[in-house]
Amino acid sequence: MANVGTIGTSAITKTFLQACIAxxxxxxxxxxxxxxxxAQALIDDLFIPDARADRELEAMLASTDVDIIYVASPNSLHFQHVKAALAHGKSVxxxxxxFVSPAEYQAIDEILKKNPGLHVIEGARHLYDANYLAASERVRAYDEVTGATLTYMKYSSRYDDFKAGKNPNIFSPKFAGGALYDLGVYLVYAAVDWFGMPKxxxxxxxxxxxxxxxxxLxxxxxxxxxxxxIFGKDQQSFLPSEVYAHTHTLWLDNLGMPAKVRAYDGPAVFQDLSQHTAENPLVDEVNAFSLMFTNRDDAQFEQRWQLxxxxxxxxxxxRASAGIEFESGQD
Ligand SMILES: NC(=O)c1ccc[n+]([C@@H]2O[C@H](COP(=O)([O-])OP(=O)(O)OC[C@H]3O[C@@H](n4cnc5c(N)ncnc54)[C@H](OP(=O)(O)O)[C@@H]3O)[C@@H](O)[C@H]2O)c1
Incomplete structure (x- = not known):
């Protein structure tokens, strides 16, 4: 079993740690x-007495009992954290x-090419979800896709803070926040995974x-x-997502966190493709990553890295077409 060290102590790190434990x-x-x-509070709360709380990032990265670093810092800091982990011979x-820009991706790509034993994998959790996989199988079986409407819009718990002038990271250009990079990314992932690169x-x-x-939009x-x-962080939508193939429609209740998947082969009749999924939304992803590391599945790592x-x-x-500028990134 590979050893993991984590960066960031917000809710998503806790969820990741719980997924690892479960x-x-x-x-x-x-x-x-x-x-x-x-860090110590997380260790105590989740009862992981063998884990050490580090106050210096360098100390964790230099530790011999860490193989993989999980990075859950604000978006604009991912690049420097990934780069530092790789420099210490850790996968990520x-x-x-x-990453926030193609230049950041290219810089990490060059490092990976010089270090074939190291891997970087992105936590696009929905891609490993059993319901997403059921939907994917059906989408890939369509003879001719004719269109899709993909939605993910949630009123953010931090939007009230933003309106109150507290400047949370996820609404800040300094930390590469905003709807596209926070929630739109899930939809872009599905589109590119299912249909390839758009023109x-x-x-x-x-x-x-x-x-x-x-x-x-x-x-x-x-x-x-x-x-x-269709995505956003300052309003709430209950619209499902759909992929069209003439008379066939693939329907997901929520592409970001799918619980129900249906395949319609006409106006009224549908086949329920829904799968049972774990309560913790990162369990499927963590299991998939663990298999990839255990099996040294270079082909899978490469395919995910290209995606x-x-x-x-x-x-x-x-982002460029909407004129959104971040205060960071290797642009
Ligand atoms: N996969 C998912 O379902 C999911 C869900 C939510 C978020 N995310 C992703 O997880 C990442 C973190 O998101 P978040 O909303 O949790 O971010 P966040 O709360 O703004 O920051 C996450 C952690 O980074 C550290 N941090 C915050 N500001 C920092 C700064 N200025 N310099 C250095 N470290 C700083 C903090 O840890 P310490 O104070 O302990 O150092 C904090 O707990 C993002 O990339 C986000 O897209 C993924």
Whole structure:
């Protein structure tokens, strides 16, 4: 079992640690925080007495009992954290979106090419979800896709803080926040995974005064069809997502966290493709990553890494088309 050290102590790190514990996929040996009490609190709360709370990132990265670093820092810090981990000979699981610009992806790609034993994999959790996989199987079986509408819009618990002027990272250009890079990324991932790279990508964003996008509509143009993406963080949507193939429709209740999947072969009759999924949304992903590391599945790592690069590229095109500027990134 590979040993894991973590960066970031917010809710997603806790969920990741719980997924590791529940699945016995990875052994947690280190938890890093700029405030070591927060790391120790996580260790105590989840009862992982063998793990060490690190106050210095360098100390964790230099430790011999860590193989993989899980990066769950704000988006704009992923690049420096991934680069530092690789420099210490550690592979990386990095939260979505892995990188903020193609230049960041290229720089890490060059490091990986010089270090074939190391891997970077992006935590695009929905891709490993049993319901997403059931939907994917059906989408790939369609003779001719004719379009898709993909949605993910959730009122963020941090939007109230943002309105109150507290400047949370996820609504900040400094930390590469905003709707596209936080929730739109799930939709871009599905589109690129199912249909490949679009010919054109455009995004009409509704922005806040600081320039980040609160919600918007994006269009991915393919040779013979278009994909509409609807996403946002300042309002709540209950719209499902759909993929069209003439008389066939693949329907998901929530692409970001699918619980119900249906295949319609006409107007009223549908086949229920829904699968049972774990309560913890990271368990499927953690199990998949653990298998990849255990089996040294280079082909799977490479395929995922290429997908990360393609998604990064489409996000960048969408961001450019909407004139969204971040204060960071190797642009
Ligand atoms: N896969 C999913 O379902 C999912 C869900 C939520 C978020 N995410 C991703 O997880 C990442 C973290 O998101 P989040 O909303 O949890 O971010 P966040 O709360 O803004 O920050 C995450 C952690 O990073 C550290 N941090 C915060 N600001 C920092 C700074 N200025 N410098 C250095 N470290 C800093 C903090 O840990 P310490 O104070 O302990 O150092 C914090 O707990 C993002 O990439 C996000 O997209 C994924």
């Amino acid at each position: 699945s016995c996929a990875f052994k947690i040996t280190h938890v890093f925080s700029r405030t070591p009490e927060k 699981i990095v939260e979505k979106p892995a 054109q990508a455009n995004y009409a964003a509704t922005k806040a005064e600081n320039g980040i996008d609160l919600h918007g 994006a269009r991915l143009h393919y040779d013979k069809f278009d994909v509409a993406l 990360t690069g393609q998604v990064n590229c489409v996000l960048d095109q969408l």
